[in-house]
Amino acid sequence: MRSSKMAVTPENTSRGTPSDDLAASAAEGMLGPNPFVGLRPRDILATAQQIGAQALRQPALVAEQEAALARELIAVLSGSAECQPPPGDKRFGDPAWQDNTWYRMTLQGYMAWRDALNGFVARSALDPKSKERAQFVMSLFTDALAPTNTLLGNPAALKKIVESGGASLLGGFKNFMMDLLKNQGMPEQVDRTAFEVGKNLAMSPGAVVFRNEVLELIQYAPATEQVYGRPQLIVPPQINKFYVFDLSEGKSIVNYLVKNEFQVFVVSWRNPTAVQRDWDMDTYVTALIEAIAAVRDITGSDDVNLHGACSGAMTISALLGHLASRGDKTVNAATLMVAVLDNTEQSQLGLFATPEAIAAAKQNSTARGVLAGEEMGRVFAWLRPNDLVWSYWVNNYLLGKTPPAFDILYWNNDTTRLPAKLHGQLLDIFTGNLFCKPHALTVLDTPIDLSEVTCDKYVVAGITDHITPWKGVYNSARTFGGNTRFVLSSSGHIQSLINPPGNPKAKFFVNPDPALPASADAWLAAAQPEKDSWWNNWRDWLATRSGERRAAPASPGNERYASVAQAPGTYVMEA
Template sequence: MRERPVTNPAPTPAVFINAQNAITGLRGRDLLTTLRSVAAHGLRNPMHTARHALALGGQLGRVLLGETVHEPNPNDVRFIDPTWKLNPLYRRSLQAYLSWQKQTRHWIDDSSLNADDRARAHFAFSLLNDAVSPSNTLLNPLAVKELLNSGGNSVVRGVSNLFDDLLHNNGLPRQVSKHAFEVGKTVATTPGSVVFRNELLELIQYKPMSEKQYAKPLLIVPPQINKYYIFDLSPANSFVQYALKNGLQTFMVSWRNPDVRHREWGLSTYVAALEEALNVCRAITGAREVNLMGACAGGLTIAALQGHLQAKRQLRRISSASYLVSLLDSQIDSPATLFADEQTLEAAKRRSYQQGVLDGRDMAKVFAWMRPNDLIWNYWINNYLLGKEPPAFDILYWNNDNTRLPAALHGDLLDFFKHNPLSHPGGLEVCGTPIDLQKVTVDSFSVAGINDHITPWDAVYRSTQLLGGERRFVLSNSGHVQSILNPPGNPKANYVENPKLSSDPRAWYYDANHVEGSWWPQWLEWIQQRCGVQRETLTALGNQNYPPMEAAPGTYVHVR
């Protein structure tokens, strides 16, 4: 362990996308309105526009003379091919593109637009500038080389891929082959059985993988927005198997994929269903207390459950709570959230109630268009310009296994981001009980990701401050999903930790220690201290009242 130099600034959370954007949606007309207001400002301030146009013209003149005016970002893989530097025509096209990008940013920064309008303008122009990148055309040197090497077959394959995606993938480039994996065969393969089912969830109990096991079980609660098997992709990165091999009795919630019949399922409905599953865990294991783990929206659900149990004076059922990239404090400041006004929120509610659900494909589309270089143009080049199949990547397969949200829960989440109810006692009511997280005195372990674009790390940090009890916070070096899938042995894994939780996340980071390796062993040591005594492993699953049903991964995970 070594101390991070104090000269390193705290990382800035990703600014253009977060969980609120996917829940609220982003209307094209809002972006068009922003572009129109920018154009109108340019017409009202011709001298300002002319000054920047002349500056751009001067840079383009230098580019035509062969000067290298700008250096591309070394991390920008779009221009990693040496042709962009060595070929005079390609070098000039790249330099012209970079000059345009830089000058549009300066034009917006120097304008008299207010701060919010400037932020919206930067966001809209970032989408536009990414779309017009010279790497997105058939003149991309990678595409030209593939065209010559394949004798023109790359174009034929690319056109075929394009038409297939237009018909079957919402018009977006496919990120992974739909036949690359199979749930229960190549992913979600850890042995276990469904031991309980209600209308909203299946409860999976996994077969032990250790000679001894701890008395208090672990109940993992995934987000309702995704399938559960992010925790069990493959043996190499399976969090479930890591827990089992280290003596933890492990249970998993598999949420049902709702349809229009379930439009009235709200947060209270999910909390009540989760309380049933909690009691089943206690009944099967004979333990009075259960360790909870929630990821993303699953973290919000376990927090609401604990607040509900505390209000009923039954919090003693919970031994500890682990929160993975979970927002309890929903205040997020980013340019994209500037589009989420009252009208947008109400329109989003109205649409989902009319349809009965918020379709996961709609959320995926928002996420894709708000990280276009990574999630659209990268695959545009691979699938269409190069005519290749997308890579077989288990995380992307899981990410594209979309689920729906019932309209009532969608409305609850919109209200959560609008009102930030957990930031004050009684702001949120669940199952008829007001929630006060400060009274939830359960020990907690929270994990955030430095590069997380969905639940920014500083908001996750502030969420930790809302909880009572002994709190621990770890900042992983990854993004939203990779922060969770961070097994020991990963050479890129490291995290930041500071046991002193100050009120300011930047101050916390300033004094934190940088630790090489995965946070999983640190969490394991922490959770084992809260799992009770060890005993001989019981190999049988379920009990007389809750006998094993279908083998894992169950039936709900297969519902499309």
């Protein structure tokens, strides 16, 4: 049975294996504000045409780059070339790329050709924004034509054929046909048979104690005799299922909090269909208000601590702004994880966010009623093709291996949908930077101003995060009023969130000055590094804002809010 299989992760497999590297690289791009705009072929083609036009207009530059490429190729043939892949490029990790003369020349020739094309774009007369798009499109082209993506050009694949007696070829062909039939031609990223929600994922014991049309509210069973009186309510992104907060053993934020004496509740959003096409931000905020009322009634607490990641953090920010406009103090403190509200720091996701592309994205979701999770996943894969497409092309087809069994990748492929109306609102918020403009965004008929949100806040960013750039997260933190602790993890996007204690390589930065200076660089210059995960720092911050300890509840819910299902609930199971 599937449930009997072990949840294989980089922490419980042999360190440094190709499967570990494959999964870890792919995981770094998960959970972002998935490409709400999309990546239209016509925009890629238009950018390619711009590059071609530059070649016609600047023949002298083309000649210079051709001459430079010729010199490099001569150096490759003579054995004096020094061009090497950039650090961290795992495609050329096989020793044959350095030890074998033919492969070494192939590698150096490929790098010289790629550098010549990139050099042309960098020196072209395109404006800065167009140049960024051109660099991206050029990388799509050069990455696709890497020798490692071919059988003869991949020494590891050739060795595998010999070692397996040709079985890897048969396995690769089988994988290719299965992906063609069942995955719309995209290489599968994860061994889906290795996981089952409720069996080896989302395993923390608890119960659904409240359900409305939009969400289920899960209360987790205490693991200690005493608990803090003020409860914690976690709000996941609408674009992913909630159990990113309750992954396999050792990587569960829920389990970590419960073991540290906190009362933990989590929202599990319903996966909408076209029937729910009119759900918008007001719909989700209203559902959260109902969930908070249930949490307060069950725990007897006057208020709650609220925590969210990505679009979940955007939703709780909308809620906080609404509550502040009414003078409502039912949220005592809030945590925002890897979430950008201030869009002035442009990420890769915004490269093709032209007015035409945004209008087309709205029209597409309106016609369908939803924005499909599978569609978002495919677009995101092509934003990072080496990690999310070509690495799996090599693993699944050239090497004939099954995809890795990695919990985060399984979760990321367990996709959800966005209602069309919410999708359109998120696009408007993204393009208009509405959270950062006082009273530009209206929530439940109240124009909001985040500077009026004065409850204590804990904001987490990742220094190598290219999905939600850390400076954008920092600027978002400064949008709020009151006291805010900003914490900068040394990791990227998903590793900043799923960051359990005990990793000797982990560290984070905190600034002892509680004030947030105007410049993110100024904050970092005065920040101090701390070893290990930010989770422990967050635990201590939460403990001082969670009230006095009291006896842990003996059972979930109460008379008004009785248990209706065991965790992880029913909404998470809906496809």
